[in-house]
Amino acid sequence: MDLILTPAQRAFRREVQTFLATHLTAEMRQGQMLTAGVYPEPDVSRPWHHALYRKGWVAPLWPVEYGGSGWTTIERFIFESECALAGAPVVYPIGVRLAAPVILAFGSEEQKRTYLPRILSGEDYWCQGFSEPGAGSDLASLQTRAVLEGDHYTINGSKIWTTHAHHANRMFALVRTANTPRKQDGISFIVIDMQSPGVEIRPIISIGGEHDINQVFFTDVRVPPSGLIGEVNAGWSYAKYLLEFERGTGLFSSRLRSGLKRIERAIDALEAADRHIRDNMDLMARLADVAIEIDVFEMLELMTLGLLEPGQRPGPTSSVLKLRASRLKQTVGELGVEILGPSALRWQDHPEDVLSVIVPDYLNSRAATIFGGASEVQLGIIAKSLAGV
Template identity: 50%
Template sequence: MDIELSPADAAFRDEVRAFLAEKLPKAVHEGSAATPSVFVEPDIGQVWNAVLHEKGWLGYQWPKEYGGTGWTPLQRYLFEKECALAGAPNLTVLGLKLVAPVIWTFGREDQKHYYLPRILSGEDYWCQGFSEPGSGSDLASLQCRAVLDGDRYVVNGSKIWTTHAHHANKMFCLVRTDATGRKQAGISFLLIDMNQPGISVRPILTLGGDHEVNQVFLEDVSVPVSDRVGEEGQGWAIAKFLLENERGGSCHAPKLSYDLDQIEALAKDQPDGRGGALSDDRDWRRRLAKLRIGVQSLEMIELKIISEIAKGRAPGPQTSLTKLLASNLRQDIDLLAVDLFGPAGLQLELARPLYGDNAPDPLLSRAAQLASPRYLNSRAWTIFGGTNEVQANIIARSVLGL
């Protein structure tokens, strides 16, 4: 694997840097920096999406025929890396990176023509209906039922940990259409309109006080058969594709590196309790160096996967390794931030948002105010998208052949 940039790739990187320096709104940058959770609120995310859409870069992972950029895997990685290093917010991944590839891969032409432009324009804001009470890591055991009634499905059940369901007008959802055979064979993939009778959303506040996830209840919800993606019973294969696509070509390392840089800079102004700065403390520097080595190792793995994708190979189960490593590093870095601020890092402000004119005043600094809620929020990293235990099993079985 050659990790040296070609002149063309270096020029592309410089173009992205210049664009970010000019077009990333200050309010968006500040709001993203003051958001403890993984997903930024629409008042930040949709503004940034619109800037990228105007530039033609929002569908940077999409094929050109569907409104994408047609960039190479390395260009996509460089774009994500530069965005992370500039402090830009995460994009609305549920629509752009998860359901969109499902639609253009498994969907009919009319579904592609209708839904894909609406994802880019922001007309449709998506949430994901996968996990259920009792069906999280064992997703194949899901019980949300969809019964065919003429040209419609009638859906009953509930979904949980549904990110941004309180903002979404659309949900892509796994439902059970057959309970008689193998569990995986009876699952189908539906696109559901959230703005209809029978759907209710109950907020779930995280440990850090964020309203990021919800429980969604579906009672006699009507879904046209035309909004099923793929064949009936194909949902399990589509879900596997979606999850591998979510992890494939991941770009976790640059954001982790950015956060480490922020912590390292802040440590220069934090006392070590002995008359010096925390940045000069030997144990502190050892912890920082260990995490930085971990992040650099993760980036090498991510680049290796990018290299495989560039050769036309599917991401595959190796992406479970990046998910596992990134989750553990995320938690360790957020713990380091709590330790950085000492007692001030233990404050837990429950008001939201922590940006804008009405943000509550922090103790010591805004960064100190964010430390605990960010740490508590990141406890979910080793659960969502597949628990650490699930990832370890995939690695053992499919990567190591154990």
């Protein structure tokens, strides 16, 4: 057992570093640094997505025949670590990392041919239609209905907290296709064209003051049966499969570390303005605690995922990673706010620099322990599956 990179892994690391040095622009790095939401805006992430696409590096988790990069988990870990360190934009994951694994596992050949190349190229921008006003943590209570009427499904209902719906041209959604005694048994997984008549998007301004999320309304929206992924009424198992990927394959540690790095930039800016943060041993001790938590989480993530074969499911330990990563994201945010001190009080009255993004990012991070299964849901999963209680 060791953490020493093989010659091939070292060469790969160097290749990633060289690629970053030649393809990552100052604008892309600036765009990511000023991102206070979960994902950067498409004008920030798209150019980077395209650069990775041309290199064949967009989809580390896909099989090679569909355009996957064919990396081991260790290579993926090296890649993510170097990208985050360099300040590269986060690749928008809803298509690549959430929709695609489900399409790959349960979609027809035709669906794979239709959807996957356009996800890979960045031509299609997806959003996720899971939560509803009446179905949050209790997701299976969802009421948005799809009724087969002749040659199409008719969809009525509403989805909420839909990240980047206003940028997306496709949505994968969970819809009710049957009323069954067990509510999980009447749910289907369907792809909706966001340009369809009857789709209406209402912006929701987040706690951080940003427009990232939306409510989406469906009024008699028509979807052809070819939009149904897998079997009708089997959508719940696909959703669980997807959530496992969402929780357990993110390699969050490198992004947590870039959050820490952003705080370092903020400290530099404050020091330049004669605020002596580095002499404050209380703040430095706090910083050390957070950095230590990230060090340990990085190892936890690597040892949990590093032994998986490509494509292998992470299982219930993905809940441990999701729980820790989401809390740590908030811890990093709290540290940033503490370091800003009184300057954190100025609401949206900063020049567009690193100091302007710390507070909104912290506020938005409160959602991290809510989306993708709230912490309480993760604890329930951990208790049941790991602790056996």
